[in-house]
Amino acid sequence: MKFLLAPDKFRGSLTAYEVCQAMSEGIREVIPDAAIVVLPMADGGEGTAEILTLNAGGKMHTAIVSDPLGRNIEAEYGLSSDGKTAFIEMATASGLRLLQSEERNPLKTTTFGTGQLIEEAYQKGARHIILGIGGSATTDGGIGMAAALGWQFLDSDENTLSPNGENMIKIDQILPPNESLSLTVEVACDVTAPLFGQEGAAYIYGPQKGADAMMVTQLEEGLQHLALVVKRDFGVDIAQVPGTGAAGGLGFGALFFLKAILKEGVKIVMEQTHFEEQLIDTDFVFTGEGKIDEQTLQGKLIAGIAGAAQKQNIPVVALCGALMVSPSDLNQLGITYATSILPRPMTLHEAIPVAYEGVKNTTHYLVNLLNQVKITHRNDQFT
Template identity: 65%
Template sequence: MKILLAPDKFKGSLTARQVCDAMTEGVRLAHPDAEIVALPMADGGEGTAEILTLTTGGEWITIPVADALGRTVQASYGISSDCRTAFIDMSQASGLRQLQRSEYNPLKASTFGTGQLIRDAISRGVTQLILGIGGSATNDAGIGMAAALGWQFLDKSGHPVQPCGEALRQIDQLIPPALPLNLTVDVACDVTNPLYGPNGAAFIYGPQKGASAGEVEELDQGLRHLARVIHRHFGIDLADIPGAGAAGGLGAGALFFLKATLKEGVNVVMEQTHFAAHLQGTNLVLTGEGKMDHQTLQGKLISGIARQAQKAAVPTIALCGTLEASPDDIKALGLTAAFSVLTHPQSLDEALSSAYEAVSHTTFNVLRLFIRNAD
């Protein structure tokens, strides 16, 4: 029997690798002779670069860059073992994770540090980039990233503009770098928001990055202005492209400055980990995440895993900490079943500390039942 383990992290308790380890223990208890393929997964959000680096046997590189507010921090990214592909999470340099809540300020925040990571990867000879854009602290439409890669932004007087959110409305000219990027870029993007407007980057995500109502309006006007300038000078309309508003407009910035392709995050990860190939000859897929609810249907990891496995007629069972998905949700996902690993009432701290054992035990019970039904 071949069993493919393809879980996401259980946020706050277990990494995806640790979930795989716990599942492996449970499988061995239930079926010592099973063939196990452990494939830690991610959905394109924070942690995706590390997972892809691990999966490809690559190297994890740490360099000094600017955080979202311009301070020097240590940020990391991965390069595949063949040295051709870089895996970068923008949150490593330009994410909320680098800031205290009292420091959140999308007017001042910049993606310059993300551009520094990309620049370093290019200097090492990579020709492909997988860019995850979850967890951003910014609303600069990627102009900070572009500035680090050689773009210049000038106001009406020809003076340089500081590449951050509050400066978007000042931009009158965009000057490309002398040499174009020799880079193919795929962006893992799980949202479909346009660049600006009521459903755009500033209005939907600005408040959680610290923007007041007035600042949200200012940021939205800046995004509108930049889009008009780009359309006027380059003939490219970024406004309504689904995903353009992701990560404070970095979706649009990646499209324009990097000539990137926006892809559903889980599909990017499944492509890079060769998930479809691993499905061949598989009898059961075990996946999971910390919490399953109605949002799991909206392009999250389990949705993508179940969809792909269903096409291959492979049953898929999901384990989770909190199970709030309804029976209709579980059927809509294409899952065979879903189980919570929590077996008795307990505090959050207890649940987090016992997660490894809980995943292992639940895997054992699920697999015993699956084997019996298969026989």
């Protein structure tokens, strides 16, 4: 039998790679010579850079960059084994998780550190960037990132502006760098918000980053002004393109300053891992995540995995800590069978330490059952 193991992380307890390890142990206990393909997955958010780096045979690197408020921090990014592709998550440099709750203020925060990570990777030889833009602390339209890459933002007196949210409204000139980076950039972006408007970056996401009503209005005006200057001086009108409002307008900044392509995070992950190619001759796909619930139904990772397997008539088994959807929901997703790894009802605090054993043992039980069915079916053919 050939098994393709493609789980997401079990948040708070196991990384996707650890889930794969536990599944592998469970399979080997039943079928020691089973063909197992280990393919830890992610949805384009937290942990994606590490998973794609691992898949590309590369390693993680660190760089000293600015956090959202300009303080020096150490941030990670990945490089493929040939050094040509970099995997970057903006949250490691410009993420909300880097700030205390009282520090959250999108008028003051900047994506400068994200630009520094891109520059660092470029100097190391990367010419292809996979950029995840979830979890930002910023609403600066991407001008911070651009400033780190050599773009200048001047006010009406030709003074250089600090590239943060409150200064977008003051931009009178945008000066490109002397040398543009020779890069191709793919942005993992599942948000479809435009740059500005009632469904845009300031109104929808500003409050999550610490903005009160007055700040939201100021940020909205700044984003509109940034888009106006870009349209006026460069003839580029992209503010209503879906996804430009992602990460406080970094989607817009990536499109304009980096000529990037915005793509669904799951599509990028599945392309980078050559997921459909891995399905060849596969008998079963094992996937899963910490909780299968309504968010799973609305999400794209497990649906993408199941959909690709379903096209090739490959059964998909999903393991989880908490199973909170109906059989019809699972069928709609394309999941053949799903079950919890927990041996009994328990609290999250109790479940976390036993998650690894739970994945291993549940996989063992299921594979043993599958193996017995296969043996019985084979014997029936000869009677």
